[in-house]
Amino acid sequence: MKIKKVLFGKEKKYYWIEGDLHTQHGVIKGDDISTAEEPIKSHMNKEFLVSEANFKDNTDKLKRGPQAMHSKDIGQIMANTGINKNSKVIDAGVGSGMNTCHLANIVKTVYGYERRPEFLKIAEKNIKSLDLKNVKLKDADIYEGISEKDVDLISLDLAEPWQVIPHAEKALKSGGYLVSYSPSTPQVSDFVEAIKTNKNFKLVKVIETIERPWKVNGRTIHPEFQILGHTGFLTFVRKI
Ligand SMILES: C[S@@+](CC[C@H](N)C(=O)[O-])C[C@H]1O[C@@H](n2cnc3c(N)ncnc32)[C@H](O)[C@@H]1O
DSSP, X not given: OOOOEEEEOSSOEEEEOSSOEEETTEEEOHHHHHHOSSOEEOTTOOEEEEEEOOHHHHHHTOOOXXXXXXXXXXXXXXXXXXXXXXXXXXXXXXXXSHHHHXXXXXXXXXXXXXXXXXXXXXXXXXXXXXXXXXXEEEEOOGGGOOOOOSEEEEEEOXXXXXXXXXXXXXXXXXXXXXXXXXSSHHHHHHHHHHHHTOTTEEEEEEEEOOXXXXXXXXXXXXXXXXXXXXXXXXXXXEEO
């Protein structure tokens, strides 16, 4: 079910779907939340601001299976490949579908390859909860081939991305992108070296994105003490 509203307390935010909401600062009536145009109060007289929920709130609450990609990395894929509402995209492996869902939110169609049925089930549920109608999930091993043609982007989050290169060569349109997300440097090295042997691909760049949140309190400003460290490297390759 979709999250409909977000409630902002002093320190914490809460998501609301339906019914009464129980927080550590008291109970807030469902009727008050659904009609709220001004701050509302819990039965303990604590005030909450209410806003409509959107896609981002709903992806924050998706069910997780294997390690999902972080929004900072997903954002880089979107911004660096020129994909848009007309794009045909492949995502492999789907896992619980974090990257798949973000891509589906902005492109025409996503074909999601996943070889583990238990993860496909989680992804299916997540896609349904976001009401995305443009995802075609495939119970398939992408190392064995890609059946789609004229694809704008192939996004990989796999242990051995180099195995996909010959299939991507056939599936991508000229100018299309192959992007590989890998947590470790040996994976990046093997992928890049394999790309260099194929004259139909051009290596664009390898990046790591560091997100460093800051605490701002008047003129007391400093980086947060705890930050997300390493997630993965993104290798961008273009079909010539
Ligand atoms: C780290 S998870 C992907 C997480 C996903 N990108 C996300 O953002 O939620 C890697 C997934 O790839 C799947 N996988 C591994 N090799 C595969 C292959 N050859 N074909 C299809 N799926 C594969 C695994 O089963 C696993 O679910």
